[in-house]
Amino acid sequence: MKGDQKRRSRPNVRSELLFLLAINGVLIGNVKPAVIFALVLFSGLLLCLFCRISTAAKYVLTYCLMFSAEHLLMLLPGISLFHFIIVISSVLRKFIPCFMVGCLILETTTPGNFLASMQRLHMPKVFSLPFAVVLRFFPTVKEDWHSIRSAMKLRGIGLSFGNVIAHPLRTVEYIIVPLLSSSIKIGDELSAAAIARGLGMERDRTSVYDVRFCIWDHLLMLAAAVFFVLITFV
Numbered sequence: 001m002k003g004d005q006k007r008r009s010r011p012n013v014r015s016e017l018l019f020l021l022a023i024n025g026v027l028i029g030n031v032k033p034a035v036i037f038a039l040v041l042f043s044g045l046l047l048c049l050f051c052r053i054s055t056a057a058k059y060v061l062t063y064c065l066m067f068s069a070e071h072l073l074m075l076l077p078g079i080s081l082f083h084f085i086i087v088i089s090s091v092l093r094k095f096i097p098c099f100m101v102g103c104l105i106l107e108t109t110t111p112g113n114f115l116a117s118m119q120r121l122h123m124p125k126v127f128s129l130p131f132a133v134v135l136r137f138f139p140t141v142k143e144d145w146h147s148i149r150s151a152m153k154l155r156g157i158g159l160s161f162g163n164v165i166a167h168p169l170r171t172v173e174y175i176i177v178p179l180l181s182s183s184i185k186i187g188d189e190l191s192a193a194a195i196a197r198g199l200g201m202e203r204d205r206t207s208v209y210d211v212r213f214c215i216w217d218h219l220l221m222l223a224a225a226v227f228f229v230l231i232t233f234v
Helices: 002-007 013-027 033-049 053-075 080-093 096-108 111-120 125-154 161-166 168-196 215-233
Strands: none
Touching: 013 033, 013 096, 013 111, 013 215, 033 053, 033 096, 033 215, 053 080, 053 096, 096 125, 111 125, 125 168
């Protein structure tokens, strides 16, 4: 009973992926800024509901700053550099809602839950297994990144933008090389763990995860339909 209550406290990854697919129209269409801003606020609300308040605040603040900077540069004299910055910013700004939903999926979905959901959709393992490994890979790399930064601070090596520009070779030596070595080790460990758990078996695996849709999933699919209509026809 407790496991079922825990599952119902968040949407299933299938509805989250459907929502992500529905809002990807902002990347290719000429969507009005009001629709994109509403999508950013809604995605931020989703992150806040699942205890990712700081992540939501960072993305919403970044979107507001980029949007304000674009309109401020439009008021300045016509300089080619300003036009270039406005175009780049307007393109990157459209990715923010997708990044927010992607963060929600990465930070709240476990590999086991993802595999059980994909098995319910009868997705081939060639598709589901690599994504399940990615769900575990990035959080582990993030932990190693924090460990490397802590070790650098103990040795009195700062990781500011000025130091990276002034000493690029030292940055490669103290950051990139340990991070790449750690990533290779993590990949080998995850591959061994996948084999040990029988993820490469041809037959369907049993799972303790209950991946039935709940009220959260229906609400998220309704929101996906609403934003799809807004992106397509407004």
